[in-house]
Amino acid sequence: MSKRNIRVVVEYDGSRYLGWQAQADGPSIQTALADALFAITGERPHVEAAGRTDAGVHAIAQVVCFKVDSLIPAERFAPALNAHLPEDITVHGSEEVPLAFSARHDSTGKRYRYRIYNARQPAGLEALRAWHVRQPLDLEAMRTAATHLVGELDFESFRSAQCDAEHARRAMFAITIEATPRPPVGRYVDITFHANAFCRHMCRILAGTLTEVGRKRYTPDDVRTILEARDRTRAGITAPPWGLTLLEVQYPS
Amino acid sequence: MSKRNIRVVVEYDGSRYLGWQAQADGPSIQTALADALFAITGERPHVEAAGRTDAGVHAIAQVVCFKVDSLIPAERFAPALNAHLPEDITVHGSEEVPLAFSARHDSTGKRYRYRIYNARQPAGLEALRAWHVRQPLDLEAMRTAATHLVGELDFESFRSAQCDAEHARRAMFAITIEATPRPPVGRYVDITFHANAFCRHMCRILAGTLTEVGRKRYTPDDVRTILEARDRTRAGITAPPWGLTLLEVQYPS
Numbered sequence: 205m206s207k208r209n210i211r212v213v214v215e216y217d218g219s220r221y222l223g224w225q226a227q228a229d230g231p232s233i234q235t236a237l238a239d240a241l242f243a244i245t246g247e248r249p250h251v252e253a254a255g256r257t258d259a260g261v262h263a264i265a266q267v268v269c270f271k272v273d274s275l276i277p278a279e280r281f282a283p284a285l286n287a288h289l290p291e292d293i294t295v296h297g298s299e300e301v302p303l304a305f306s307a308r309h310d311s312t313g314k315r316y317r318y319r320i321y322n323a324r325q326p327a328g329l330e331a332l333r334a335w336h337v338r339q340p341l342d343l344e345a346m347r348t349a350a351t352h353l354v355g356e357l358d359f360e361s362f363r364s365a366q367c368d369a370e371h372a373r374r375a376m377f378a379i380t381i382e383a384t385p386r387p388p389v390g391r392y393v394d395i396t397f398h399a400n401a402f403c404r405h406m407c408r409i410l411a412g413t414l415t416e417v418g419r420k421r422y423t424p425d426d427v428r429t430i431l432e433a434r435d436r437t438r439a440g441i442t443a444p445p446w447g448l449t450l451l452e453v454q455y456p457s
Numbered sequence: 458m459s460k461r462n463i464r465v466v467v468e469y470d471g472s473r474y475l476g477w478q479a480q481a482d483g484p485s486i487q488t489a490l491a492d493a494l495f496a497i498t499g500e501r502p503h504v505e506a507a508g509r510t511d512a513g514v515h516a517i518a519q520v521v522c523f524k525v526d527s528l529i530p531a532e533r534f535a536p537a538l539n540a541h542l543p544e545d546i547t548v549h550g551s552e553e554v555p556l557a558f559s560a561r562h563d564s565t566g567k568r569y570r571y572r573i574y575n576a577r578q579p580a581g582l583e584a585l586r587a588w589h590v591r592q593p594l595d596l597e598a599m600r601t602a603a604t605h606l607v608g609e610l611d612f613e614s615f616r617s618a619q620c621d622a623e624h625a626r627r628a629m630f631a632i633t634i635e636a637t638p639r640p641p642v643g644r645y646v647d648i649t650f651h652a653n654a655f656c657r658h659m660c661r662i663l664a665g666t667l668t669e670v671g672r673k674r675y676t677p678d679d680v681r682t683i684l685e686a687r688d689r690t691r692a693g694i695t696a697p698p699w700g701l702t703l704l705e706v707q708y709p710s
């Protein structure tokens with residue numbers, strides 16, 4: 205039988221899951237997709253994602269691929285999977301790609317958004333969607349700090365001790381920090397990270413560190429010092445997972 | 458002891474609740490607030506909301522009042538309640554108001570938003586926040602239909618058989634229908650209703666009926682005929698609760 209490689213774009217609310225990766229002790233996005241795929245094809249291929257998101261992290265356009273014998277037309281995978289997936293995991297679209305395509309290894313860029321809800325009191329509808337930060341944030345200081353984090357850099361200070369990548373050199377293409385009013389009170393502060401790839405917890409440690417700058421606990425120059433130290437113990441806290449969303453995965457066109 | 462009347466602005470994600478009103482068989486927003494209030498004051502006053510939202514309906518600025526003997530400074534109720542509430546119910550602010558103030562009876566207007574996610578496939582992050590409608594919607598037809606629903610009208614055809622109001626005459630000040638792109642695919646179609654008051658299920662039946670116009674199952678003129686019939690069986694379906702959010706409650710200034 206000739207295998208076919210199918211690429212799907214997946215959105216999920218990560219709140220109820222232990223993350224992308226299959227886990228023995230609870231639900232994962234990978235297992236939910238594998239189960240839905242089994243229901244429609246009777247096959248259990250490896251299901252590969254571009255980014256292995258942590259527990260509680262969301263995605264609006266995760267890219268996933270898998271190889272099947274099934275002759276279901278490629279574009280029918282999206283509605284067929286949606287009919288079997290839990291309602292907090294959905295497929296926007298599906299297509300056939302060359303057998304050599306790898307969602308993970310062929311990716312040339314990703315965009316993540318870290319969302320802060322900045323207000324005196326928390327907001328019920330944001331509890332699992334944004335990090336509530338009470339203190340006023342100095343966005344100009346955060347933007348100045350972010351300039352030190354753009355370029356081809358060694359992000360050793362900004363990755364988890366459990367990160368299994370060989371090194372932490374990554375090309376950060378851009379970091380944007382935008383505030384928008386969030387009725388009835390407060391505002392969103394959205395930090396968007398665009399890089400060729402990310403280390404484990406990198407977005408969350410960067411968001412935690414930039415927030416410390418916004419709260420005036422670090423200066424923008426401290427961030428450069430932390431970067432140059434190549435020492436995780438120097439950076440800020442790891443911001444909670446529920447503020448993070450994978451927005452986009454890029455491939456060579 | 459001299460009672461004080463405290464007014465709070467409340468946001469909630471209605472997904473886990475049976476609605477505003479206390480219920481014997483499960484959690485309600487009203488009971489959660491009463492329990493938090495008891496934890497901080499030792500008192501169990503009646504907790505009154507401007508709008509008694511249905512199970513699954515959200516609010517970003519519900520207005521609630523209660524009378525207490527407690528001498529806690531009025532502005533301290535917000536953080537104190539937040540410390541005791543579940544994370545999906547929060548208080549934006551609190552203030553003391555005249556003893557005669559009633560959140561429900563003094564309200565002169567409310568704004569509700571009904572959110573549709575309009576795309577071929579559903580979106581995981583919208584599962585409990587928007588109604589997924591697959592078919593393309595004709596917004597111009599919906600807007601024309603909505604013009605028949607603005608004014609001082611009898612909304613008998615658009616209220617639940619269980620509505621306990623004496624009559625269904627309401628002043629609809631405005632209905633707006635706006636589409637905004639929702640990455641990576643599809644769009645939101647937001648229907649905002651601004652009226653002096655609403656009957657039970659009125660927003661949801663209006664949203665369901667306008668959506669039938671958008672899907673070309675009804676013409677805009679059919680909506681006028683349905684309104685004039687004063688007969689619930691003539692209107693469209695009741696749109697699901699999770700698309701509905703109470704945005705604002707208005708009072709004489």
